[in-house]
Amino acid sequence: MTTATPTHFTAVPLDKAYRLLNHGPTVLVSSAHMGVSNVMAAAWSMPLDFDPPKLTVVIDKSTLTRELVEGSGQFALNIPSRALAAQTLAVGTDSARVVPDKLKKHGITTFAARQIVAPLVLGCVGWLECRVVPEPHNQQTYDLFIGEVAAAWADARVFHEGRWQFDQAPDDLRTLHYVAGGQFYVIGESLLVG
Template identity: 45%
Template sequence: MITRDYLEKVDINKAYRLLNLGATCMVTAEYNGDTGAMPATWVGALDYNPTKCTAVIAKEHYTRPLIEKSGYFAIGVPSVAIAKELFYLGSVSKNDEKDKLEKSGAEFFTLDNSKIPLIDGCIGYLIFKVIPEPHNEQVYDLFIGECVAAYADKRVYKNNHVCFDGVDPKLHTLHYVAGSHFFALGDELKGDGFGLDE
């Protein structure tokens, strides 16, 4: 498996660090046996103790009513290894193709007692309970969630920090620009001055 065999639980008060990367995220949800998955770039950390996030999910997306009905959603932080699957899931709507998830080639699984599908190949997963804010949701398509569980790939997430030093480049995160244009996260810079003057 790409990541699921390497997952460890993460302190939900520190899980916001998975979102600080600014990576493209995978939003998934489930309601009454129906599942949805969609990439999203407008996802960010909002608070900690426990971690909270914001996610902009437009009304036309199939995944949105699943979130509204269930009151929960998950955020995955995809790696380069599943770029093809992520791009497909963002190019096709389940409103048009009911077998979108199967056609994507992505592998899905669940963790613990959650029914929310998670896509294999993410370096981290956060499960959120919706904090209802009807005005924001209707006017701005903006959802707020409180983290109830979090997991990360121990090859990448160590001592409550993401670290790509010496890690297979396929485990680096994806960052969306526009169209089919993405970047993979680059080299790590540390310390005062970041070594740029050397």
């Protein structure tokens, strides 16, 4: 973990935090507990409430991330862009249980969050620092976690005035939307209706 923060790192007002996830990007879940940290990919997350902002994410029982999230009661959702596609696939494929140095192996660099112990992933374009809203039945039965957003951040080149602005930024900053088998779609053009 570096103490640096990324360039263009800008606070997102909490009442606009849901917009980071509203268009359905694939995310990286970062977590830390008792000196151990990890990052995994997740395609299954969504906003759950506006203000205070809440979100959901599915975290399988087999993962180290699950243990760290349940231990610490915290996690972050990091929104990777096209430039991080290979690393997103890699940390979604390798398990830290099998490849303990997977972050180093795949060149994932992290930096300190402000409200939680879980680190944030450098090179992403959005970040949501979350505290778990304990729902043991959902967690046990569905692997479903609810987080309340304590802080939200974005890369100001691509998210400003409370919304994504992909069309005015380099294509490498567009979000990733996973399908299967190593295939992503990159988010495309803006369409204003009405």
